[in-house]
Amino acid sequence: MKIAVCLKRVPDTTTKIVIGADGVSIDETGVKFVPNPYDEYAIEAAISLKETAGTGEAVVYSLGGDAAQETMRTALAMGMDRGVLLQAPGSPDGLVIAKAFAAELEDQGFDLVLFGKMAVDDYNHQVGPMTAELLALPCITAVAHLDVTDGTITADREIEGALESSTCTLPAVLTCEKGLNTPRLPKLKGIMAAKKKPLEVKPVDLDGGGLEVVSLELPPDRPPGRIVGEGADAVPDLVNLLRTEAKAL
């Protein structure tokens, strides 16, 4: 089974955001970057599906600057076989990224192309389904349970208050939800091996996008709150405030 995972390098979720001098991006000083957490479910799925199949290849792709190589090495250390970095500057919009991935993945004979359901930085939820449309492949997003048997995918995804079951055939594009699996941690042996795995860097020209970032700002501070009191005796006061002042009850 030949599987591609498209990976994004993102700031760690514990990062305190500081707005950069350009006013449209974050200040990256001192920020720790990690593989997008949802992409780790995609990596785990790719490696374990390949292991189950007993044959094939699991290739990690990323689009971005050279710094993404380090993030891709993490995926190689987990067990991906090789990497391809589509080297491009800036922060292109979802469709521009999808076009670059689609152009690269087309005609490569992948059975599955996996993404995280979203990136925890831009929150777009876009690149997976857009890439699928451009490749005219079936796509199931936010997959929480997955079965691949004899070329047929059965998947459940979380919808509001329920699970939705879908089916399609390979080749297909899936985006992965938390809960799909437990991503393995890279072992020392894997980390050593990852250093020798092929990581190709391919400069790509990107299309002009349709989404211009005008500004990036910190959200307004919430007005200062107050401690109503201590212990259960404070509850009647709280309920009264919620009812009369906040009008929330």
Add this chain to the structure above:
Amino acid sequence: MTSILAVTEQRDGVLRKVSLETLAAARQLADAMNGGGATVDAVVFGEGDVKGADELGGYGADRIQTANHAEFARYAPDGQAAVLEVLGRSADAIVFAATATGRDLAPRVAARLGVACATDVTAFGVEDGKLVATRPVYAGKALQKVRLTASPAVLSIRPNTFPATEVAKAGAIESVSIPEFSRRVTVTGTKAPEGGVLDVAEAPIVVSGGRGLKEPANFRLLEELAAALGNAAVGASRAVVDAGWRDHAAQVGQTGKTVSPGLYVAVGISGAIQHLAGMRTAKVIVAINKDKDAPIFKVADYGIVGDLFEVVPRLTEEVKKLRE
């Protein structure tokens, strides 16, 4: 003529409430474009009649475009994207809800139309005829403003952000012809827990628990409080989801859901930065925690410092009294 599509959702033949919010956002956009000259077309997918669709005229729809197909009884991503691709070619904007369905469908439609898409929009304006949308990024730790330069502008709005608004419009019902489409994915069904569960991202009230609850069984206290409040969902912090106490669907925060309910009650949650990011847009925040220095109190409107095992049952009792 300028026209805005509002893409509605139904489940089991009943229009979903979030669709009125989508429509409210579309109406707001129509009124801001072209000096208010734009029309709003609500698109309804179904196998036949969808309950609630005929009321969309009362919430700002100039026209109700019904797309009927045997496969549209359930969500049908390929067929519905094909319909919206056709309708979208003559629209100036397409508004979705940032729900499981909207997040799946909006990027497909945008890709087919060759345009960008703004996800999870919480506010917007029109500048020089272009839509400028505000959307939380880094799970709400920052707000990004984006200008959509291509046409149609495709966006999804965050639930609980654009309240349903009664605006009487014609609401003329027209049926849409369904283009040929190739079905690549088949939705075979949905599995809902008995009685149905309100989703944390859509619930007007969210009661969330963290490690302070000490063990999974104690979430019963929050379920009782949620039941007393009515219209409330039970959420959870990442710590307890990672520990396997609660399902990921309930997780609030950067690797879970970002919520904007009218009331958010945080119980035994210290307030890690990634959790605060996910709930700071709630209208009113209440925190109950035994540690008076917990970061959650910095974002809370009202706090009680104390033992949650005493405070929460009392709160449930007081709410029940109030509801009687």
